[in-house]
Each structure stands twice: as C-alpha cells, then as structure tokens.
Amino acid sequence: MQAVKRIEIVSDSVESHKIIKVLEKVGVLNYTVIRNVVGKGVSGTNSGDLDMSMLENDYVIAFFLEDKTKTLVEKLKPVTKKFGGVCYISDAVAINAASAT
Numbered sequence: 626m627q628a629v630k631r632i633e634i635v636s637d638s639v640e641s642h643k644i645i646k647v648l649e650k651v652g653v654l655n656y657t658v659i660r661n662v663v664g665k666g667v668s669g670t671n672s673g674d675l676d677m678s679m680l681e682n683d684y685v686i687a688f689f690l691e692d693k694t695k696t697l698v699e700k701l702k703p704v705t706k707k708f709g710g711v712c713y714i715s716d717a718v719a720i721n722a723a724s725a726t
Contacts, residue, residue: 626718626719626720627718627719628691628716628717628718628719629688629689629690629691629716629717629718629719630688630689630690630691630693630694630714630715630716630717631686631687631688631714631715631716631717632653632685632686632687632688632689632697632712632713632714633684633685633686633712633713633714633715634684634685634686634701634705634710634711634712634713635662635664635682635683635684635685635710635711636682636683636685636705636708636709636710636711637680637681637682637683637708637709637710638660638661638680638681638682638683639680640704640708640709640710641658641683641685643704643708644685644701644704644705644710645658645685647697647700647701647704648685648687648697650700651689651693651696651697651700652689652693653687653689653693653697655687655688656685656686656687657685657686657687658683658684658685659683659684659685659686660681660683661681661682661683662682662683662684663682664682666711682710688717688719694714697714698714
C-alpha cells in the first residue's frame, strides 16, 4: 500500500486537452478521461442528453505522489479559472499498484 493523492476534474470537453497537458507537464502521466459526463452543480444541469444545447463535459481522474500537489495546483488553477470546471484533490491509498507518478 502507498499513500497517494487523487485529483478529480470536471471540465468542458473542448478544454480538457489543456488539463491533460498540465498533468503531463507536472509528471502525472497516468490518468483516466471519461467523456460526456452529465451532472448538476451550482450552475444547474450540465451536458449529455439532458440538454443538447449545453456543452459536453469530461471527467479526469489521476493519482500521484503528494510532492507534486503544490506544483499541480499552481499550474491547474489558471486553466480552471479561465475555462471553468471544478477540481478536487483528496487523499487515497494505492493497493496493488506498480507505482503512482
């Protein structure tokens, strides 16, 4: 078992490539992107079949070692501020994982 950080980001699918670029630049090389997620936040219902006039969103999840947290936040904050989206970082434990980056 290994203590790691977990980052979850929901953003406009048009801009998700910018988030992936930040992850990779910081050295978070293992991530998962789930396309066309639907949800509801403070601005109301988002994306998917609920309202075709809304933009589609992507969900990005990644796990990384704690020492990358500060740099990752510094690099992601301007992107999510400019293009919207939400980002959460929490503690996690990796089991049966080769290594977290």
